[in-house]
Amino acid sequence: xAVVSQHPSWVICKSGTSVKIECRSLDFQATTMFWxxxxxxxxxxLMATSNEGSKAxxxxxVEKDKxxxxxxxxxxxxxxVTSAHPEDSSFYICSARIGKNIQYFGAGTRLSVx
Amino acid sequence: GIQVEQSPPDLILQEGANSTLRCNFSDSVxxxxxxxxxPWGQLINLFYIPSGTKQNGxxxxxxxxxxxxxxxxxxxxxxxxxxxxxxxxxSGNQFxxxxxxxxxxxx
Numbered sequence: 001x002a003v004v005s006q007h008p009s010w011v012i013c014k015s016g017t018s019v020k021i022e023c024r025s026l027d028f029q030a031t032t033m034f035w036x037x038x039x040x041x042x043x044x045x046l047m048a049t050s051n052e053g054s055k056a057x058x059x060x061x062v063e064k065d066k067x068x069x070x071x072x073x074x075x076x077x078x079x080x081v082t083s084a085h086p087e088d089s090s091f092y093i094c095s096a097r098i099g100k101n102i103q104y105f106g107a108g109t110r111l112s113v114x
Numbered sequence: 115g116i117q118v119e120q121s122p123p124d125l126i127l128q129e130g131a132n133s134t135l136r137c138n139f140s141d142s143v144x145x146x147x148x149x150x151x152x153p154w155g156q157l158i159n160l161f162y163i164p165s166g167t168k169q170n171g172x173x174x175x176x177x178x179x180x181x182x183x184x185x186x187x188x189x190x191x192x193x194x195x196x197x198x199x200x201x202x203x204x205s206g207n208q209f210x211x212x213x214x215x216x217x218x219x220x221x
Contacts, residue, residue, distance in 0.1 A: 032207070038155075049208070101162060101204055105158075108156065
């Protein structure tokens with residue numbers, strides 16, 4: 001199947017700093033990628049839809065100035081958590097869509113903000 | 115938005131046992147995927163099954179779109195089957211994830 005690489009897999013940062021997470025489709029082009037957040041023992045919550053060459057579409061309640069998304073090429077989307085705080089600690093997962101219906105997931109990034 | 119509920123929420127099986135996981139959805143859809151999230155968090159595609167039945171080894175899935183449910187069957191379970199199973203449905207440009215079934219297979 002298609003491969004989506006997400007980096008880093010684990011990051012610890014100090015409160016107030018910014019963290020960038022990369023999501024790459026390795027063997028296909030993805031005009032659309034998704035960013036999810038997952039709290040312990042809960043389902044995935046869609047944060048935003050990242051479209052190549054245009055602005056991301058954010059879900060209700062997700063601060064776009066807090067979670068900056070850039071989809072500059074057909075194989076790369078980035079999520080930057082700006083001025084991170086402990087409540088931003090979570091598991092962040094990206095996915096890339098093939099066709100209309102199928103998405104493949106990165107391995108996730110575990111963010112811990114001290 | 116679409117509501118996607120899964121049952122049971124938790125399941126503990128003895129190795130070798132069979133199980134059925136259920137996914138109910140609130141609206142008509144023409145696509146559905148099943149995923150397995152392993153203990154390290156990686157989501158693995160199991161099936162794209164908008165309707166009908168598919169089989170892959172010990173796993174099979176059936177979706178009855180007109181009745182708004184899908185079933186995932188796991189036969190002869192193994193400890194490596196442990197993790198959380200999610201179904202997800204696309205509506206428009208969004209994917210809606212179910213509440214998940216956490217499966218633990220004990221030796």
